[in-house]
Structure formats: C-alpha cells, structure tokens
Amino acid sequence: MPNPGVPSATVGRLVTYLRLLTELEEEGTRTTSSDELATRAHVSAFQVRKDLAYFGRFGTRGAGYTVATLRRELRRILGLTRPWTVAIVGMGRLGQALADYPNFDLYDFRLRAAFDADPAKAGLHAGGLVIEPIEALADRVAELGVDMAFLTVPASSAQVAADALVAAGVRGILNFAPAVLDVPETVHVEPIDFLAGLKRLAYQMVRPGDDDAAVG
Amino acid sequence: MPNPGVPSATVGRLVTYLRLLTELEEEGTRTTSSDELATRAHVSAFQVRKDLAYFGRFGTRGAGYTVATLRRELRRILGLTRPWTVAIVGMGRLGQALADYPNFDLYDFRLRAAFDADPAKAGLHAGGLVIEPIEALADRVAELGVDMAFLTVPASSAQVAADALVAAGVRGILNFAPAVLDVPETVHVEPIDFLAGLKRLAYQMVRPGDDDAAVG
Structure with missing residues (x-):
C-alpha cells in the first residue's frame, strides 16, 4: 500500500x-x-x-x-513486524554512545557489529560489541545480514564509508555526518545532524508559531 | 514576518x-x-x-x-545572525560526544557549559568544558546567558531536567531523551531520537517512495 x-x-x-x-x-x-x-x-x-x-x-x-x-x-x-539488524560504522565517542544506548533490542533493532578504520580500535569492547576493522565490513555485513547502519564517521569520510555499506548490501543509513550522501535510489538515508537540530531550534526561537509542531 | x-x-x-x-x-x-x-x-x-x-x-x-x-x-x-549560547545537561557518553563535536563555533553556536547530576563527574574535563554539578545550573545559565541546551539525560530524568532548564530561562531544548517533554508554549523543543530515526528508516525501507525525500 x-x-x-x-x-x-x-x-x-x-x-x-x-x-x-x-x-x-x-x-x-x-x-x-x-x-x-x-x-x-x-x-x-x-x-x-x-x-x-x-x-x-x-x-x-x-x-x-x-x-x-x-x-x-x-x-x-512502520515496518516493525520484523527484526532489523544494525551495525555502527565509526567508533569515536558518538559510535560508542550508540553502542551503549539502551533499548534498541526492545524495539526489534538488533545491534550486531561495530567497525572503525583505526586499527588501534579493533578488538576493543563497546557496549556488548567488539570493534572490528573496517576491512571486515563487507564480509560481516553479508554474514550477519545487516539491514541498516549508524554512520558516525567524520564528514570527510562519510561518502567512502557509505559507498562501502551500499556495496555490502546495506539499504538504510542513519547518517550522523553533516554531509549529503550520494546513494542509489534503493538505499534510504535518514539524516541526524546535531548542528541542523540547533539551527531548526534557532529558527523556531526567532519565528515562534512558524513551524509545524515538533513532536518531542 | x-x-x-x-x-x-x-x-x-x-x-x-x-x-x-x-x-x-x-x-x-x-x-x-x-x-x-x-x-x-x-x-x-x-x-x-x-x-x-x-x-x-x-x-x-x-x-x-x-x-x-x-x-x-x-x-x-533561520535566525543565525546572532550567536547562541548552548549548554549540555547530562554528561554520559552522548553528552561527552557532543562536547567533542567539532564546528559548533563555526556556526555561531557557543558551547559554554556542561552539567551532570553525578557529583563524581563535577570538575572533569569534556571537550573544552569543565563539567559542573547540576545544582549550579540555574546560576550558570543566568550568568552565561544560555539560550538553548542539549538534553542528554536518561528518559526517566528528562522532565525534571527540562523543568530546571525552563525555570533557569532556557527557551530551546534539543531533546535526545525518548520522552515527550511538557514545557510552556514559549519554550521550543526539537527532538533527536535515535530509535525514532531507525523507525523512520524502517518505514522508508518497507514503503519505498512513500515518504518525503529526506535531505541528507
């Protein structure tokens, strides 16, 4: 429908x-x-x-x-009658915060893998995950059947990381990098941009009543 | 206008x-x-x-x-012709990730204070900030002229923390807690909910072409 x-x-x-x-x-x-x-x-x-x-x-x-x-x-x-398998790409503080975030499992989002380009991070624990090298991404995405990914790399690395995810078969990306991603039409990107959030807030504050009611 | x-x-x-x-x-x-x-x-x-x-x-x-x-x-x-002073309430990993987030200053958002309810965290450094006890919030918000806050506390503490921010004069809240905040009409809340982000993504993946084009 x-x-x-x-x-x-x-x-x-x-x-x-x-x-x-x-x-x-x-x-x-x-x-x-x-x-x-x-x-x-x-x-x-x-x-x-x-x-x-x-x-x-x-x-x-x-x-x-x-x-x-x-x-x-x-x-x-909302498409929540099946479980979704999720990976994190980019294990800086934000990636680590997401690995620790409670309740994903309660809502049928299964956080199953975490990757980082820094070899020094491979093998470290974050939440219930062990960080894996970015080179393992393609194999592990296929093996685990990863559906979607948190993209928490710097803006300058975002497109390369997105390309790797798309090539591996990931069809949904929650993009935390302040960058517009170029992906095929069959891949969906949902941006989460903190700076954009502040700007939307500034807009509401200078133009009260102007915006749709935000649901908190 | x-x-x-x-x-x-x-x-x-x-x-x-x-x-x-x-x-x-x-x-x-x-x-x-x-x-x-x-x-x-x-x-x-x-x-x-x-x-x-x-x-x-x-x-x-x-x-x-x-x-x-x-x-x-x-x-x-967008109301970005003046600087906005920003504080973080809740210095878990997510609050710390925000304190480290680059580029706020480039866009005239000045991150000036960080608060946590855990006395053990007071005095610790995060990004360029020193974490302050939550009891200092009212005085410091007034002193610094804080306009908006990142709310990065657990959902169960979100309303209490929001009440404290509102009482201190903060008029904008970027809410990371998965909770609907009860605030006066003069206060603006912009939700950033990772789980909701995943759900919107799931919706797009099961119903391609259904949603507005997301801007990444």
Missing part, C-alpha cells in the same frame, strides 16, 4: 504515537482516544486523526481505539 | 541549502542555481524554488542566485 502523499512529519508522529501506545499498554490501559494520544504527544486531536487517516480507519466513533490493536497496526505500518 | 504555513521539512531543507551555500562560498563559487542546489541536496529544483518562495523572491530569472546574498538571506531567515 504505497501512499505517496504521506508527509515525513506524519511518519515522525506515528513513531511517537507508537511509543505512547507502548507506554499505555505497560500501564495496563486497554483503550485510548485521539484526545489522550494528542495530549501525550503535544499535538491536536485533529492532527492525530489526520495522521492515522493516511493509512485507513482505526477505532470506533465514540469508543476510541483499542490500545493493543492500534499499536499492532502502527507497528505494521 | 511570521509565516504560519512553513512545513518543518522546508526548514530542514533550508538548513541543508545553507550548508551547501557555505561549501560553494568556500570553493570560490560566486553564483548558483536552483538546479545546482537541488543536485547537491538530492531534491528537485522545483522543491528548492518552492522552499525559498515561502520567504520571498531570491535570485534573478536566468541568472540564478548570488551565493553570498542567498547565504546571508538564509542566515537571516
């Missing part, structure tokens, strides 16, 4: 709704409403209903949503 | 265009075009013109854009 009109802001909010539904389920809550989700996500109830409407009809008028059902539907929509 | 219709994806792309214009200027390029910016940003030329059109008319039909002028205009639009 490709849906060419879905804005990226909607996808971001669906991810938030899914986290909120998981929290509700852990709290033992069985049913919820667009009002409750909206309050917790800091958006309007209209926005919640509009975001969900891209993907069909959920819930019952007056009765709201069954938490377990809506959570399952959102997992399906 | 508040512009209530500007999508957050446009703001994200303006940040990318600004980085590309800075690169062009460093390369000694004097003029550019929506085609060139589009190619470098991996979006369509129509998208570039549409994004800029929210803020007025730039460039000359046939002659394109003067790099220096468009760069100055984008800096103005």
Whole structure:
C-alpha cells in the first residue's frame, strides 16, 4: 500500500504515537482516544486523526481505539513486524554512545557489529560489541545480514564509508555526518545532524508559531 | 514576518541549502542555481524554488542566485545572525560526544557549559568544558546567558531536567531523551531520537517512495 502523499512529519508522529501506545499498554490501559494520544504527544486531536487517516480507519466513533490493536497496526505500518539488524560504522565517542544506548533490542533493532578504520580500535569492547576493522565490513555485513547502519564517521569520510555499506548490501543509513550522501535510489538515508537540530531550534526561537509542531 | 504555513521539512531543507551555500562560498563559487542546489541536496529544483518562495523572491530569472546574498538571506531567515549560547545537561557518553563535536563555533553556536547530576563527574574535563554539578545550573545559565541546551539525560530524568532548564530561562531544548517533554508554549523543543530515526528508516525501507525525500 504505497501512499505517496504521506508527509515525513506524519511518519515522525506515528513513531511517537507508537511509543505512547507502548507506554499505555505497560500501564495496563486497554483503550485510548485521539484526545489522550494528542495530549501525550503535544499535538491536536485533529492532527492525530489526520495522521492515522493516511493509512485507513482505526477505532470506533465514540469508543476510541483499542490500545493493543492500534499499536499492532502502527507497528505494521512502520515496518516493525520484523527484526532489523544494525551495525555502527565509526567508533569515536558518538559510535560508542550508540553502542551503549539502551533499548534498541526492545524495539526489534538488533545491534550486531561495530567497525572503525583505526586499527588501534579493533578488538576493543563497546557496549556488548567488539570493534572490528573496517576491512571486515563487507564480509560481516553479508554474514550477519545487516539491514541498516549508524554512520558516525567524520564528514570527510562519510561518502567512502557509505559507498562501502551500499556495496555490502546495506539499504538504510542513519547518517550522523553533516554531509549529503550520494546513494542509489534503493538505499534510504535518514539524516541526524546535531548542528541542523540547533539551527531548526534557532529558527523556531526567532519565528515562534512558524513551524509545524515538533513532536518531542 | 511570521509565516504560519512553513512545513518543518522546508526548514530542514533550508538548513541543508545553507550548508551547501557555505561549501560553494568556500570553493570560490560566486553564483548558483536552483538546479545546482537541488543536485547537491538530492531534491528537485522545483522543491528548492518552492522552499525559498515561502520567504520571498531570491535570485534573478536566468541568472540564478548570488551565493553570498542567498547565504546571508538564509542566515537571516533561520535566525543565525546572532550567536547562541548552548549548554549540555547530562554528561554520559552522548553528552561527552557532543562536547567533542567539532564546528559548533563555526556556526555561531557557543558551547559554554556542561552539567551532570553525578557529583563524581563535577570538575572533569569534556571537550573544552569543565563539567559542573547540576545544582549550579540555574546560576550558570543566568550568568552565561544560555539560550538553548542539549538534553542528554536518561528518559526517566528528562522532565525534571527540562523543568530546571525552563525555570533557569532556557527557551530551546534539543531533546535526545525518548520522552515527550511538557514545557510552556514559549519554550521550543526539537527532538533527536535515535530509535525514532531507525523507525523512520524502517518505514522508508518497507514503503519505498512513500515518504518525503529526506535531505541528507
């Protein structure tokens, strides 16, 4: 069901709704409403209903949503009904922070490998991983079936590292380097740029009310 | 000039265009075009013109854009004509990685303070900063005129830390904790959630062509 009109802001909010539904389920809550989700996500109830409407009809008028059902539907929509195998490329402090980051496994993201171009780092431990030399990347990606990678190398090395990942068969890259990556159309790149985050924040601060509501 | 219709994806792309214009200027390029910016940003030329059109008319039909002028205009639009003072709250590995992150100063973001709730960390060095106890936050934020903060504490501490920042007068938070923050309307929160990044990536991988083009 490709849906060419879905804005990226909607996808971001669906991810938030899914986290909120998981929290509700852990709290033992069985049913919820667009009002409750909206309050917790800091958006309007209209926005919640509009975001969900891209993907069909959920819930019952007056009765709201069954938490377990809506959570399952959102997992399906977001492609989270299968586990994804993840690697880190670039084991500086940021790569190490990601290796230590809790909870990836809870959400079916399996962090399985970490690579660095510095031979001195090979063999060191980071989180539950042992750092491997970058030369091992192609073989290990194939062996482990790595689907996506955190790219945490300096901007000057980002394209070379991305090329190696793409050649090895990785189809998704979470790019922390402040560089636009040149990848084939079949490979997806999601940028996470701290400096860009500060700039978006500066924009909001000088132009309050100007931007879409960010979901925190 | 508040512009209530500007999508957050446009703001994200303006940040990318600004980085590309800075690169062009460093390369000694004097003029550019929506085609060139589009190619470098991996979006369509129509998208570039549409994004800029929210803020007025730039460039000359046939002659394109003067790099220096468009760069100055984008800096103005994005609120980057003044320096912003930034602090880090939470000096785990991620906070330390941010303290080490290069180039904030190049873009007029001045990283000036780092706080942690663990008394054992007070006095330790991270990047060019000395870690301060969280109890010093209110006084130091006022003294330094901190405008925005990286919030890199665990999700369970995020709201308490955000409350302290807001009470101290910070108006912008780049939130790395996977938690929705409850802040007054005058405070802006920009979420950076690695897990959400992976989920957006998974969504793109199961539904190619579905999402807005991400700018890398």
